[in-house]
Amino acid sequence: MHCPVCGHDCVTDARTLFAELPGRFAPCPDCMGLVYDKRSPPPDIDTAEPCPSCGKRFIDEVFAHIYRMMAAEGDLAGTEPLAAAGTPLVHPGYAMRSAPYLPPDSLVLLTRSAGERAAARLVAEVPEVRGVVRTGAGAPGLSDTDAEPAEHTLLAGCDVRADVFPTRAGPIIVYKQQSVLHVEFPRGRDEKILSIEREIGRHRPRTFVDTCSGAGTLGLAAARAGVPHVIANDAWYAAAFWTACNFGVNREVLGIGEVAMHRSYDDLRRRPVARDPVLVATAAGAQEIEVYQGDLRLLPAVLPPRIDLTALDLFDKADGRKVEEITRVWQVRVGGAIFIP
CATH class of the missing domain: 3.40.50.150 (Vaccinia Virus protein VP39)
Incomplete structure (x- = not known):
């Protein structure tokens, strides 16, 4: 489907997306990834590159890359915890038993810290990042027709992503534009x-x-x-x-x-x-x-x-x-x- 945000074909039918799910965020035998403490800055070591065999990278390594780029642009001082870079929303989102290894174009970043320059660099230089959204004061959406609607700001890339929700009759796919619709990330229940x-x-x-x-x-x-x-x-x-x-x-x-x-x-x-x-x-x-x-x-x-x-x-x-x-x-x-x- 032609995406109204970026113009690309980033909205696929449910059957196609279901077929990709089993191995979407799983590592291949050659994948390696370090688990970082989210309450501390990332360690002073080189950021790992995506796996040469499958192109995926462990989410903590991706976030360390994001953090360092934001620090280089002056959006972070470098003393904040890793979690200060923002909130990751993977595409597609579904209940996972372990932290994901991310393929290219699979992460929308919600952040209060990134500026436009850093956001543009993140989309251009971090292969896993598909979009960067600067969060506002409240959840995006409309509380009443008489109220002022709330929106976040899409700084760079595309913020359209999907979630997979289980039902008794089988799963459903729910796409949303994350800067204008609130987060409803699926859990196991x-x-x-x-x-x-x-x-x-x-x-x-x-x-x-x-x-x-x-x-x-x-x-x-x-x-x-x-x-x-x-x-x-x-x-x-x-x-x-x-x-x-x-x-x-x-x-x-x-x-x-x-x-x-x-x-x-x-x-x-x-x-x-x-x-x-x-x-x-x-x-x-x-x-x-x-x-x-x-x-x-x-x-x-x-x-x-x-x-x-x-x-x-x-x-x-x-x-x-x-x-x-x-x-x-x-x-x-x-x-x-x-x-x-």
Whole structure:
């Protein structure tokens, strides 16, 4: 798929990505790597080069390379711990039993320290780094249509990466643009996916709505579980776009046909926060899929008459009064079973 961030074909279908996973981060017999203390600066030794046999390098060696380059550009003093360089997000991310050996173009770096010059050098000179993102004060995304959206800053490269989430019916791939969507790194057990699987088992829905889809994880899990009609919605442009994209990425494992995109990435970005729901994408086949961008409070106007199950996965669940009010109104206007993952 043509990537809207870098223009390259960096979004691949689920089956292709699944086929690469078994050996993606495994060392070959010739690989060697030192484990560094993350609470101290890296030792004063030469940084190891990628393995000449497989091209991979142990993640601590990669981070030592990143650290030294940032120190050379003046973004680090050289006395900070190795962990001060930032947070690594591997591509694709999934639950691992051991630290990875990274192939080229497999790491997005989240950092508060790197400047633009260092970021450009990291992407150009550290083969494993695909993108560098400077983090802001809060998690990227949208807490409410009346709130100011939060974003990080992509300094260099491409910040599109994938995560692999397990479900009872099989894994799903979730791509996201990391500067504009919050981190949701997969562990061996995902409580939100488990919650939707419990609710699907309890209610046997024919129609499921995810009102705040993020990158589409819950809608994909519902479709993977066999719900015939899945509707996903988010007011934030990046969430709506990547939800639609991820149904396309997983379409073979879901058994759906081609995903028809009714709004482009650029169209959505010109109106980053939507109120009146706009149809972004549709798909048919073994299941019917619809993706909208809009305020969840206005979404009932475009929904079919009967909704069996709704997930209200609000960005800010701490505001109990708002959650209760939205739930009450949804129950009156839409009905069906409602749960908060």
